[in-house]
Amino acid sequence: MIRNDLFEFAREKTGDKDTSPQQDSAPWRILSVEDDPGFQASILYSLSNLHYLGRRVEVLTANSIPTAIDAINCHSDIALILLDVVMEVDDAGLRLVETIRNVIGNQSVRIVLLTGQPGVAPRNDVIDNYDINEYWDKSELKGRLPSIVTTNLRSWQTLIELEQARNGLQMIADASRAMINRQNTEQFALSILEQVSEIIGLSATADGIVALLYDDGVPQKVICASGAFNGMTVAELGDEATALAPLTDDIRSAIKNALKNQANTINEHCSVFYFKSQVNREFSPELNQHYLIVVKSPIKLSTSHIRLLQVFAENARIGFTQIALTNRLNELAYLDSSLKIHNRNWLLRELSLLNEEERRATSLIAISIDDHFSCSLTFGHDHIERIIQQLVLQLAAGDPIFRDIARIASDTLAVMVSQGAMPGEEQLKRLDSFEVTVDAVLHSLPLTVTSISLSEVGELSGEDVLNLARVSLTKAHEKGLSYLPYCPQIARQQREHYEILQRSFSALENNEFFLVFQPKVKLGDGRPLGLEALIRWRTADGTMISPELFMRLAEASGTSHVIDIFVFEECIKAIKQLHQLGFYLQLSFNACLKDLVNPRYMERLTNVLTQNPLLAPFLELEITESQAMADYDEISPLLEDLRKTGLKIALDDFGTGYSSLAHLAWMPIDIIKLDRSFVQDLLLSEVTHSLADMVIRLGEKFDYTIVAEGIETEEQSSMLLQLGCTLGQGYYYARPMPLPALLDWLATQAR
Known part of the structure; x- marks a missing residue:
């Protein structure tokens, strides 16, 4: 028999509350990510005796992106992250925010950005584009840090308690629902x-x-x-x-x-x-x-x-x-209390109730509202909620399949659809924009859509299915598409990329990275005139990881400068060994644009070149054409400074980017590398032949050395010679090889 007073709340005890620190209580954990030891020490000192609600505050520390990720993975109860914006690179902190929210998937931890260089990451731009909670200039923190910490601890505790309460209500509702056999x-x-x-x-x-x-x-x-x-x-x-x-x-x-x-x-x-x-x-x-x-x-x-x-x-x-x-x-x-439609919990429950046959016959459509965050800041939360309400009404009026639509995130809606009622691709593409009127104001909502057939995701949980929908929507945004259907490769790539990123942090310590060298030769007689150093990664089990993949992930996570410094230092060792054996060849190495604007990388580069002035003329730095043109005004002075040390600059993959001839005329470079795509089609296309001829003549005009990449046949080599290109590299002459094999090859060529 059910009691009339279904819920009874304990009365608060009267009298003074005990506010003394409880040493046996678990501490509040916060993480300070800061590469300045002095400022890190001041944070630790400022928070050393801080207590909140009778519990002490424990401060974990990290001085780089990898150590911060390790700390977050090891401590799931971190409530607050004090995060320096500028560390390994100018936007290292912002990249960590993206990793925390979108890769690790932690939406509850509070993130407070700190910066000593507000001009590097302007406050308004950062707040518009990143999921953070506060942004402070370090100079403003005097006397405020304890209150900032306690305020964010309170917010985190409230979020956690609300989530726990919601989960509890969900369990109660499920139990009650089963008891009455789903009767209304x-x-x-x-x-x-x-x-x-x-x-x-x-x-x-x-x-x-x-x-x-x-x-x-x-x-x-x-x-x-x-x-x-x-x-x-x-x-x-x-x-x-x-x-x-x-x-x-x-x-x-x-x-x-x-x-x-x-x-x-x-x-x-x-x-x-x-x-x-x-x-x-x-x-x-x-x-x-x-x-x-x-x-x-x-x-x-x-x-x-x-x-x-x-x-x-x-x-x-x-x-x-x-x-x-x-x-x-x-x-x-x-129920979503704002829109009065189903929420994420409801959709997760409905997905979990599907049997195997129903899953095979069901798809999920997810719709994200582009620029939701910036619109909320512009129009206010209440107004954007009313806009979404109108969107939901119009979707349901336009097609009955949207009548049971659910809100799975602040900016995302989703609905389950039977295969028989599933709209076609063209119909889904037409959902890319909706016009809704609120308070006599017409709003045009840009939308991004994805669809997932549940038969393609096997027995994945509902939570995993919704996460895949989010990843698929993100991929569509990156590609500039209004509609992108899910494919199983997305889930595989997500798992693989995360695993590769984690393993790359220890690969250097385990000596898994190494260099190979491809000779550059004089076309015609094949005499070696230079070398290009290329990074390779062989894991402990012998698996080779694509350099294009792990370098792209390293750039995205802010750790590429560590690998590029390793490449440079290995090149110094190699060129010294080559000189000892009498091989005085030009040796080129690669670096990404983000590392060239990274003070730590540039400091290491210039220090070594200054200490070894006789080696600098034998070294070439290769940057891609698209990188060089991406921020010409910033990159050009840096390259000019490097050239003053004697280092030569090579423009790699020329012809694949968007070089301006005006920029090219004044770019501080010495070498242009003709992209392999020109070489491969040299004998097949008159247009390619003419373009290659133009590039070679352009090099002669500006006194640049031209190096052809990807030469694989004698016919290609002969044609390049006819056009006036005398230096090249490719499998026709030699493949990339480790240093010992290279030394043997050079000895053979000398004989």
Whole structure:
């Protein structure tokens, strides 16, 4: 039997609260990511005696992106991250924010950005584009750091408690739902009518039963009816006189008595059973509504019938309470309170309830609202919520499949669709933009759409399916597509890339990285004139990882400068060994643009070149054409400074980017490397032949050395010679090889 006071809250104890630190309580953990030892020490000192809610604050420290990621992976209870923006690179902190939110998937940890160089990452740009909580200039922190920490600890604690409460409500709702076998009020009332008919043996025509819903004494709804009351259709009721017109005077009188006395009214030929659950109205108005079951019988009810009905009425009262309570819990756990549509929990539950056959026949459509965050800042949260409400209404009006749409993130909607009702690709592409009007203002909403057939994701959990939808939407954004269907390769790549990134952090220590060298030769006789150093990664089990892949991941995570410094230092060792053996060859090495603007990388480069002035003329730095043109004004002075040390600069992959001839004329470079795509099509396309000829003549005009890449045949080599190119590299002459093999090859060439 359910108690009337369903929820009881413990009273607060009176008297003074104990606010002394509790040494046996788990500490609040925060992480300070800062590469300046002095500032890190000041943070530790400022927070050394900080306590919040009787618990001490423990500060973990990291001085780089990799150590910060390790700390986050090891400590799942980190509440706050104090994050320096400028570390290994100018935007290292911003990259870590992206990794925390989108790779690790931690949405609850509070992130406070700190910077001593506000001009590097302007506050408004960062707030618009990154999921952070606060942004402070280090000079503003004096005396404020403890309050910043406690405020964010309070916010984190509230978020965690809300999430735990929501999960608890979800479990309660699921248990209640199973207990009543998913019956709603109408179904439950109909079952009561059927059971009452069985108990007292009512005839199908002369007798009848009707279930009514009242609120504050006013009839609201006919829930269900049978027998003589069949004429009272299941509908919302209007005024009382019209609503109760089909009922006789004695029945109306019995209803009034039942409502007045809030008790069952049992007469000879008419009985009214009254149900009400006493629960706080603020928690659920529905639980304070009155349910009436009116039973009409021409035969006087026996004492045994009345007793049976009284016992049954008590069970029915419990059932009505359970149904109303379940409906309210479902609303709290599975309804988005702002949009009044299903939420992420609801969709996760529905995905989990699908059997194997249903999963094979179901797809998921996810729709993200582009620029949601910046729109919220511009128009305000409430206004953007009303815009999304209009979007939801228009989607449902345009196609019935969107009537059960759910909100799975602040900027993302999703809906399950049967394969038979699934829209075609062209129809989904047309969802790329919606126009909605709010407060007489027309808004054009750019949308990005993805779709996932559940048959393609096997037995993945609902949470994993929604994460794949998010990744697929991100891929679509990156490619500039309004619609991109999910493909299994996305999930595989996501897992593989994350694993490779994690393994790369220890690859240097384990000596898994090494260099190979490809000779550059004089075309025609094959005499070696130079070398290009190329990075390779062989894991402990012998697997070779693509350099294009691991370098792209290293750049994205802010750790590429570590690898590029390794490459440079290995080149210094190699060139010294070559000179000792009498091979005075030019040796080129590669570096990415982000490392050239990284002070640590440039400092290491210039220090070594200054200490070894005789080696600098034998070294060449290769940068790609697209990198050089991406930020010409910033990169050009850096290259000029390097040339002053004697280092030569080579423009790699020329012809694949967007070089301006004006920039090219003034770019501080010495060498242009003709991209392999020109060489491969040299004999196949007159256009390519003419372009290669133009590049070679351009090099002669500006006094640049031209090096052709990717030479694989004698015919290609001969044609390049005819065009005036005398230096090249490729498999036709020699493949990349480790240093010992290179030394043997050079010795053979010398003989």
